[in-house]
Amino acid sequence: xxxxxxxxxxxxxxxxxxxxxxxxxxxxxxxIVLLQGKTLISNSDxxxxxxxxxxxxxxxxxxxxxHPKLFGTWDWTLSNGTDWFNAFSYYxxxxxxxxxxxxxxxxxxxLGYQLIxxxxxxxxxxxxxYCATKFGITRQWLGLVIVSYLASMFGIYGVTNQSLFxxxxxxxxxxxxxxxxxxxxxxxxxxxxxVGLSVASNFYWGLILAEMLAIYAVITYLYNYRxxxxxxxxxPLVVYVVLGIALASIVLIPTVIYLTASPRSGSGIVQxxxxxxxxxxxxxxxxxxxxxxxIAPSSFWLQGSAAAINTLGFFWIIVNRREAxxxxxxxxxxxxLLSLPAAAVLLTVGNTPxxxxxxxxxxxxxxxxxxxxxxxxxxxxxxxRLLSGMIIIAWLVYFALTKVVQVNNWQILTxxxxxxxxxxxxxxxxxxxxxxxxxxxxxxxVGITVTVLGxxxxxxxxxxxxxxxxxxxxxxxxxxxxxxxxxxxxxxxARTEYANGIQxxxxxxxxxxxxxxxxxxxxxxxxxxxxxxxxxxxxxxxSGRTVNPLRNLDNRFLLTEYFGATQLVGSAMTKxxxxxxxxxxxxxxxxxNLYQNPLAFPIMWTAVxxxxxxxxxxxxxxxxESLLGSGMLAIPENSKQHPNxxxxxxxxxxxxxxxxxLDKKQAxxxxxxxxxxxxxxxxxxxNNNPGQSMVLQIKPNLPLGEVVLYLxxxxxxxxxxxxxxxxxxxxxASMTQRLMLNRLDGFNLKVRxxxxxxxxxxxxxxxxxxxxxxxxGVLNFGITNQVPHSLTFNFDQPGKxxxxxxxxxxxxxxxxIAGLKTxxxxxxxxxxxxxxxxxxxxxxxxxxxxxxxxxxxxGWKAKINGQSVPVKRINGGFVGVKVPAGEQRKIVLQYHTxxxxxxxxxxxxxxxxxxxxxxxQRIRTKKQKID
Numbered sequence: 001x002x003x004x005x006x007x008x009x010x011x012x013x014x015x016x017x018x019x020x021x022x023x024x025x026x027x028x029x030x031x032i033v034l035l036q037g038k039t040l041i042s043n044s045d046x047x048x049x050x051x052x053x054x055x056x057x058x059x060x061x062x063x064x065x066x067h068p069k070l071f072g073t074w075d076w077t078l079s080n081g082t083d084w085f086n087a088f089s090y091y092x093x094x095x096x097x098x099x100x101x102x103x104x105x106x107x108x109x110x111l112g113y114q115l116i117x118x119x120x121x122x123x124x125x126x127x128x129x130y131c132a133t134k135f136g137i138t139r140q141w142l143g144l145v146i147v148s149y150l151a152s153m154f155g156i157y158g159v160t161n162q163s164l165f166x167x168x169x170x171x172x173x174x175x176x177x178x179x180x181x182x183x184x185x186x187x188x189x190x191x192x193x194x195v196g197l198s199v200a201s202n203f204y205w206g207l208i209l210a211e212m213l214a215i216y217a218v219i220t221y222l223y224n225y226r227x228x229x230x231x232x233x234x235x236p237l238v239v240y241v242v243l244g245i246a247l248a249s250i251v252l253i254p255t256v257i258y259l260t261a262s263p264r265s266g267s268g269i270v271q272x273x274x275x276x277x278x279x280x281x282x283x284x285x286x287x288x289x290x291x292x293x294x295i296a297p298s299s300f301w302l303q304g305s306a307a308a309i310n311t312l313g314f315f316w317i318i319v320n321r322r323e324a325x326x327x328x329x330x331x332x333x334x335x336x337l338l339s340l341p342a343a344a345v346l347l348t349v350g351n352t353p354x355x356x357x358x359x360x361x362x363x364x365x366x367x368x369x370x371x372x373x374x375x376x377x378x379x380x381x382x383x384x385r386l387l388s389g390m391i392i393i394a395w396l397v398y399f400a401l402t403k404v405v406q407v408n409n410w411q412i413l414t415x416x417x418x419x420x421x422x423x424x425x426x427x428x429x430x431x432x433x434x435x436x437x438x439x440x441x442x443x444x445x446v447g448i449t450v451t452v453l454g455x456x457x458x459x460x461x462x463x464x465x466x467x468x469x470x471x472x473x474x475x476x477x478x479x480x481x482x483x484x485x486x487x488x489x490x491x492x493x494a495r496t497e498y499a500n501g502i503q504x505x506x507x508x509x510x511x512x513x514x515x516x517x518x519x520x521x522x523x524x525x526x527x528x529x530x531x532x533x534x535x536x537x538x539x540x541x542x543s544g545r546t547v548n549p550l551r552n553l554d555n556r557f558l559l560t561e562y563f564g565a566t567q568l569v570g571s572a573m574t575k576x577x578x579x580x581x582x583x584x585x586x587x588x589x590x591x592x593n594l595y596q597n598p599l600a601f602p603i604m605w606t607a608v609x610x611x612x613x614x615x616x617x618x619x620x621x622x623x624x625e626s627l628l629g630s631g632m633l634a635i636p637e638n639s640k641q642h643p644n645x646x647x648x649x650x651x652x653x654x655x656x657x658x659x660x661x662l663d664k665k666q667a668x669x670x671x672x673x674x675x676x677x678x679x680x681x682x683x684x685x686x687n688n689n690p691g692q693s694m695v696l697q698i699k700p701n702l703p704l705g706e707v708v709l710y711l712x713x714x715x716x717x718x719x720x721x722x723x724x725x726x727x728x729x730x731x732x733a734s735m736t737q738r739l740m741l742n743r744l745d746g747f748n749l750k751v752r753x754x755x756x757x758x759x760x761x762x763x764x765x766x767x768x769x770x771x772x773x774x775x776x777g778v779l780n781f782g783i784t785n786q787v788p789h790s791l792t793f794n795f796d797q798p799g800k801x802x803x804x805x806x807x808x809x810x811x812x813x814x815x816x817i818a819g820l821k822t823x824x825x826x827x828x829x830x831x832x833x834x835x836x837x838x839x840x841x842x843x844x845x846x847x848x849x850x851x852x853x854x855x856x857x858x859g860w861k862a863k864i865n866g867q868s869v870p871v872k873r874i875n876g877g878f879v880g881v882k883v884p885a886g887e888q889r890k891i892v893l894q895y896h897t898x899x900x901x902x903x904x905x906x907x908x909x910x911x912x913x914x915x916x917x918x919x920x921q922r923i924r925t926k927k928q929k930i931d
Contacts, residue, residue: 002135002327002371003224004180010133014142018129021143021445022122025150028449030118030159033456038468040114042160047474050163053091054116055109058101060084063835072835074859074895081854082529085897086258091164094200094251097123110474117159120166125150131173132367134180141370144441148307148366151448153290154359156306156455160468165356168205171198172360175209179217183225183233188240192914195244203255206248208357210241211347215333223326246910253903261858262530270773271341274765279741282401284338287361288314289398290415305362306411306451308419309444311391313369319387320372327368334361341766369422376426388423395419404741410454418447529855531877538876540621540710540776561820562628563853564600581817599820602827604893606842607633607849608819611642616876619645621778622710622808624876629816631823633851633874635882682713684802687795688729694793698807701789706810707753707781709791711803714775716762718744718799729798742766747797753781753788828891837893846885854879854893863892 030040041047064071073085085093092098097116104112125146132145149155149169158165171194178191199206217237227233245252283291290305305311314331321328337343337355344355372379395416402412425440456468582595608631616627616634623645627634630643685694721739724731731739738744746764750757758779763771781788787809795801828840828850837860842850854860856873862881863869871893874880883891 002367004135006181006184008134010130014133014139017139018126018142018146021146022125025147025449029452033468038470039474040159041469041474042467046161051113054101054113055106057092058105061102073897074835074837076833083897086254089251089255095167110471117163121159124166124169127170128173131177134177135367137370141374143445144309145366145370147445147448148309149363151307151452152305152359152362156452164202167201168209171209175213182237192240192244195241196247199245200248200251203252212357212360219326219329243910246906249903249906253899254897257899271765272345274341276341277742277766282404286398286401306455307448308415308422309369310362310365311419312372312422313365315387315390316372317368319383327364330364384426408454411451414447414451414454418444531855535877539624540778561599562601564603601823601853603831604828604850604852605823606826607851608822609641610635610639610849612639615642622708628875631819633849633880635849635874636872682804686800687798688727690796695790697790702787702809704787706783707787708808709779710806712776714803716747716799716801718797724798744797747795750794751779752792756781837895839892841888841890843887844885850881850883852879859895859898861894864889
């Protein structure tokens with residue numbers, strides 16, 4: 001079986017042969033896509049995050065080169081201010097290839113992005129070819145290993161949607177060689193450098209690769225290198241790994257500090273005791289044949305393979321388990337780790353569960369499958385029969401499962417034909433000439449290529465699809481409606497907000513979830529400021545934890561003012577024009593309107609008054625939103641003064657009159673007594689059919705204003721198929737499949753009020769990164785010309801629901817407007833923004849507080865006339881400073897990424913140690929030669 005041997009030489013001829021295989025495969029897949037006029041960019045994370053990151057990174061690089069002394073780590077144009085260093089460390093900051101973006105300005109971002117990910121893909125192929133050579137795969141068979149590895153759905157998905165995943169694709173084969181080299185001959189340099197590079201490129205993948213490498217190191221040591229004095233092997237290995245991690249400290253330490261401050265950390269703990277949905281385990285049975293995408297509704301990333309080679313390798317490891325003990329042990333561990341969410345949670349150190357690491361499996365099975373083909377003349381007839389029989393029986397099960405989990409028919413056909421070719425080759429007579437073997441190898445590569453092309457028309461799950469876009473579509477999604485920049489670039493400020501949910505002519509949803517040239521305020525969860533995630537939870541935004549509070553600014557009047565959106569973009573459906581005093585400036589070809597907002601809060605201002613944090617904490621989410629717009633500050637000190645919420649919000653509690661119950665045919669029926677019950681403002685509703693609705697009347701009528709629904713103390717108990725049958729519910733085929741295959745502890749609630757529908761969702765525990773227990777939610781229906789007199793609730797999941805209901809109207813009255821203008825009068829004067837922070841001047845007759853809409857971080861330091869003053873967290877998550885009295889006092893706020901300084905020092909010391917070790921080794925080698 002396979003065994004590492006560092007004496008196996010990787011020659012230039014091998015390099016060119018490997019490169020040819022990669023280019024043939026890439027040209028036959030991605031090349032055809034490009035010839036069709038499409039890009040390698042999918043309408044998901046690639047558009048919402050990666051393209052904008054690459055474009056912005058070019059600006060950072062050029063700005064740093066031109067003004068290095070003025071460059072810092074705070075960017076006012078990301079969200080309402082964010083540490084860009086930490087945001088970009090997740091994506092590209094430590095990736096050497098990303099720095100090629102210096103050559104591509106924003107007009108050529110798409111070209112630069114595609115070239116870099118293709119370069120990553122090529123390097124991944126070369127890396128696995130190098131690794132395979134060291135394990136004895138000959139040059140003639142290397143192409144099959146490479147193509148099988150690159151054809152895994154993980155690799156295709158990385159190119160089209162998650163380009164940062166490809167770095168792990170490159171590093172894994174090289175790290176395996178580095179570990180084997182260390183155990184075999186104590187060569188450490190490759191290991192140290194690769195550990196540092198993988199951690200710096202992406203901390204998340206650095207963690208996963210470290211765990212996978214640790215497992216591999218233990219297994220290979222036990223089978224191939226075990227000695228009685230094992231600590232002599234493992235102690236230096238650990239030291240070298242730690243040294244490699246130290247090299248990456250400049251990126252790693254700030255990132256770790258940043259994450260520990262985030263409410264997201266530890267969010268996966270609740271899933272330790274849960275199980276995956278049944279659909280997941282059905283797809284897990286398909287593992288040898290390639291799992292199709294993610295598991296709906298969960299996101300556990302069981303991304304499979306398109307290569308029949310991996311199927312052959314999987315079953316050969318089982319048949320040949322006595323000789324392939326190491327591979328068989330790895331296979332058992334992988335299947336075991338894939339079986340429980342607890343394993344995925346622990347592998348991410350308590351964070352959300354993910355099985356993205358499973359691409360390691362396809363490296364092992366590719367090696368095993370090609371090794372079998374190489375040794376076919378040495379395989380016994382009994383082994384061939386057993387192997388072929390296992391594959392045929394398993395394929396029949398796989399084919400049946402494809403009908404349940406909906407695998408693309410074209411993919412099944414091409415994949416199956418390729419698998420038939422492989423099995424036939426095993427049974428060919430040894431007398432067949434090598435030319436036939438060559439033809440068959442290339443036929444298999446072509447078969448794999450055609451199979452991958454079939455995947456481009458296959459959905460990967462509810463959330464992700466290979467919807468490859470044209471260049472025009474990408475430009476439209478990125479720059480719509482930000483084409484206003486071309487005409488209004490001088491008018492747009494760092495406080496520019498674009499309405500969420502605008503539809504382009506191609507019906508693609510525009511999602512401001514990360515950077516855009518318009519400086520949108522919605523940030524992706526992995527990089528959004530921890531303070532903003534915390535405030536989002538405090539305000540119980542309906543869209544939940546995946547975005548910050550600014551996601552719904554198109555219809556949140558008071559928050560719009562507080563966060564200082566000076567330029568607003570909206571469409572007819574957003575009802576943005578309902579905000580008072582907005583000045584319309586232009587309309588573009590998509591009929592999207594640009595407005596100027598004269599009521600926006602300044603970035604920093606002198607507090608109108610203060611009150612205690614405890615008062616803010618005890619308020620409900622709707623009241624907190626009103627408090628943020630009051631101009632008064634919630635401070636970490638005792639205060640008897642409190643703002644008058646009733647002046648900002650007119651609370652109207654729902655007199656819960658049950659109007660009626662609608663069935664699918666929209667026929668009005670009287671609700672049975674046991675279906676809906678009301679006690680005070682608490683509703684208990686039994687939903688026997690997702691097609692039913694519950695309508696609640698609002699009495700007395702609300703005044704005109706922004707209508708907000710607050711649901712609290714939400715509880716849900718799902719019904720099983722048996723319970724529904726007992727209640728006489730007729731189950732459709734889709735309902736039955738849903739009840740059988742998925743966990744039903746999550747639900748989606750849609751509420752219609754007037755002409756607007758707002759959704760609230762509780763994800764299932766099995767939904768991975770999307771899970772968060774939602775006990776309350778605020779649903780905003782915007783400012784309307786006619787206040788709704790009823791609310792229609794529609795629940796997608798059969799079960800028993802109970803919740804408290806309150807309805808509010810944010811009255812946009814003269815008193816509110818006057819308060820906003822008062823805050824503006826107290827703005828800090830002469831504010832100057834830069835990458836280090838801001839400076840400005842204030843005047844105060846007595847000691848007071850300065851408030852801001854700057855997300856709080858321990859990285860902020862403040863000085864008043866050169867004297868340091870403490871920075872405090874105010875209003876639930878923002879920067880506040882208590883300042884002394886005085887005329888024309890200068891305040892300077894400076895930001896330093898927490899941990900960056902110590903990270904630079906540790907990285908520098910680690911590099912000095914590595915260089916010193918190399919110098920010492922060279923001197924000792926020369927001395928040995930002289931002796």
